[in-house]
Amino acid sequence: MALVPVEEARRRLLGGLRLMPAEELPLGEAFARTLARDLAATRTQPPFAASAMDGYALRAEDIAAPPARLKLIGEAAAGHGFAGTVGAGETVRIFTGAPMPAGSDTVLIQENADREGDVVTALEGAPAGRFVRAAGLDFSAGETLLSVGRRLDERALSLAAAMGHARLPVRRRPRVAILATGDELVRPGETPRPDQIVASNFHGIAALVTAAGGAPVDLGIAPDDLTEIRRRIASAGDCDVVTLLGGASVGDHDFTRRALEEEGFGLDFWKIAMRPGKPLMSGRCGERIALGLPGNPVASLVCGRLFLMPLIAALLGRADTAPPEETATLGCDLGANDQREDYLRARLERIDSAWIAHPFPVQDSSMLAVMAAADGLVVRPPFAPPAAAGEACRIIRF
Numbered sequence: 001m002a003l004v005p006v007e008e009a010r011r012r013l014l015g016g017l018r019l020m021p022a023e024e025l026p027l028g029e030a031f032a033r034t035l036a037r038d039l040a041a042t043r044t045q046p047p048f049a050a051s052a053m054d055g056y057a058l059r060a061e062d063i064a065a066p067p068a069r070l071k072l073i074g075e076a077a078a079g080h081g082f083a084g085t086v087g088a089g090e091t092v093r094i095f096t097g098a099p100m101p102a103g104s105d106t107v108l109i110q111e112n113a114d115r116e117g118d119v120v121t122a123l124e125g126a127p128a129g130r131f132v133r134a135a136g137l138d139f140s141a142g143e144t145l146l147s148v149g150r151r152l153d154e155r156a157l158s159l160a161a162a163m164g165h166a167r168l169p170v171r172r173r174p175r176v177a178i179l180a181t182g183d184e185l186v187r188p189g190e191t192p193r194p195d196q197i198v199a200s201n202f203h204g205i206a207a208l209v210t211a212a213g214g215a216p217v218d219l220g221i222a223p224d225d226l227t228e229i230r231r232r233i234a235s236a237g238d239c240d241v242v243t244l245l246g247g248a249s250v251g252d253h254d255f256t257r258r259a260l261e262e263e264g265f266g267l268d269f270w271k272i273a274m275r276p277g278k279p280l281m282s283g284r285c286g287e288r289i290a291l292g293l294p295g296n297p298v299a300s301l302v303c304g305r306l307f308l309m310p311l312i313a314a315l316l317g318r319a320d321t322a323p324p325e326e327t328a329t330l331g332c333d334l335g336a337n338d339q340r341e342d343y344l345r346a347r348l349e350r351i352d353s354a355w356i357a358h359p360f361p362v363q364d365s366s367m368l369a370v371m372a373a374a375d376g377l378v379v380r381p382p383f384a385p386p387a388a389a390g391e392a393c394r395i396i397r398f
């Protein structure tokens with residue numbers, strides 16, 4: 001059976017998805033969520049011409065030939081505008097963020113003034129408009145400043161607040177059920193029998209789900225038993241995505257394919273031209289999506305990045321559905337590649353604003369210690385010829 005190229009597998013997985021429905025959240029709960037529609041400013045910022053400095057508001061023409069004496073007639077502070085008008089030869093004490101008083105057109109910073117009682121001497125001149133933020137400098141009411149699909153990071157949240165939005169329309173987070181399978185697995189903290197190991201994949205995959213904007217749901221560990229795997233899949237009926245860990249291959253104890261089919265999923269079972277991560281499974285049952293990740297821990301994590309994170313991004317309507325690639329320089333020679341696109345765990349070194357990639361010499365897909373020590377992946381296309389140290393290569397940084 002021909003191996004499916006990575007890009008085609010991702011396209012098939014992401015094709016024809018329905019976006020998550022919108023919900024409205026208070027600003028304080030919207031961090032890391034994704035906007036469900038464009039957001040326009042409900043107000044202008046700043047709403048008035050404002051001082052950018054602490055000093056004196058006055059008319060530039062009055063201090064064109066310093067030193068110049070001015071009469072202090074009042075004060076404007078942030079939140080407390082000055083009600084009067086600045087006339088010829090007059091000034092108002094002003095603080096950063098205060099509205100510019102009527103009649104004034106510039107701010108003389110206090111470092112350039114002497115004050116005695118209500119007499120202020122300008123020691124230097126200041127052109128009109130100096131240290132004045134015009135009304136609408138930042139944005140004007142009606143401007144669309146945040147677009148649908150935008151991830152609400154700290155910058156977007158501050159802007160949304162300034163735009164006058166106390167609640168935000170966001171996409172509901174996809175609920176991603178994660179089921180580990182295998183008689184050999186025990187939870188961290190439990191004591192494995194001599195022929196067992198500690199299940200590690202859930203924790204890494206749950207972290208990737210959270211980072212991508214999904215909500216992980218722990219379905220625990222199912223033994224290699226068709227009925228039990230079916231029961232756990234059925235228990236995730238309210239989840240948008242069901243992720244199965246392991247049991248995807250061709251062994252006598254690999255049941256996840258049958259379990260999904262018997263639970264009503266139409267399957268697209270792939271052998272992918274990818275290392276690590278050859279056996280990958282996807283399926284649909286109505287709007288629900290199943291994704292079977294390979295059991296080998298590194299294959300699981302790499303496929304999580306290449307397929308599960310993009311799937312969550314696509315369900316949220318985000319543009320970033322492929323892992324971002326960069327260019328690096330190879331730090332060692334590499335042999336020719338076979339038909340599987342290779343994702344080599346590598347240490348990345350920064351030298352003179354370039355990345356140097358040092359792939360680890362042993363790349364077994366069970367080796368989590370190497371995975372954790374890596375800074376990223378070197379991507380080698382299928383059938384890449386031998387490459388020499390110093391040649392350019394593609395990388396995905398963690």
Ligand SMILES: Nc1nc2c(c(=O)[nH]1)N[C@H]1C(S)=C(S)[C@@H](COP(=O)(O)OP(=O)(O)OC[C@H]3O[C@@H](n4cnc5c(N)ncnc54)[C@H](O)[C@@H]3O)O[C@H]1N2
Binds near residue numbers: 246251293296
């Ligand atoms: N004859 C063939 N054998 C295998 C093939 C193949 O094409 N032909 N593919 C190999 C590749 S590549 C991979 S990857 C594995 C994937 O197999 P499964 O997805 O069925 O995974 P399991 O057999 O259940 O487990 C593989 C390995 O990973 C460990 N594992 C599983 N789940 C977890 C977990 N939650 N936490 C930690 N470790 C886990 C499991 O104990 C096994 O050691 O198949 C190859 N075989």
Ligand code: MOO
Binds near residue numbers: 274275276296299365
């Ligand atoms: O995908 Mo498998 O990880 O090559 O062992």
